[in-house]
Amino acid sequence: KAGVTQTPRYLIKTRGQQVTLSCSPISGHRSVSWYQQTPGQGLQFLFEYFSETQRNKGNFPGRFSGRQFSNSRSEMNVSTLELGDSALYLCASSSHRGRDIEQYFGPGTRLTVT
């Protein structure tokens, strides 16, 4: 069974640009969550999608948005990039929503904003 894949793996953008990151969950998984990790910070929750609906949102500005498609693939978009958006962005998928369901993480996209 293929794992969670994320594209691209590395990205360099300039301040003010926008970026779209993609996440393909494990086949059959319907829940996709996104996390940001910056130096010195733990993993910060961005949002969760389940069956194409955003179910949870973290404390990030509106420049961060996402969506999920009918095949469960998800994209996140960051508009008007700032230097502080340089981070590792991880997505994770799970088969359904529930307290005992572990999440499977992708390898991440390393975004550098110059």
Place this chain on the structure above:
Amino acid sequence: ILNVEQSPQSLHVQEGDSTNFTCSFPSSNFYALHWYRWETAKSPEALFVMTLNGDEKKKGRISATLNTKEGYSYLYIKGSQPEDSATYLCAFIGSSNTGKLIFGQGTTLQVKP
């Protein structure tokens, strides 16, 4: 704002030592606690998902306990090996946001041969 704290922040041990880490989380509105292991250049990997007070789970030399009433979980590694070197993360899920994991900062373990 929910706070999940892990201690220590980092740990250096010799091969064969046993070690343990702590994860503290809000004791109210508990839904689940996850432990993940994150090796450098790899993806975080789930170790345990714990849901009931008093839970004890074991995977090989690694085990974990859960106390939801006082809001803490311990992760134990018996007879540490160099391949155990990684960052260990705990993540709390509150009952009101079942899809949202709130992670601690992690404990980075370095096992010297």
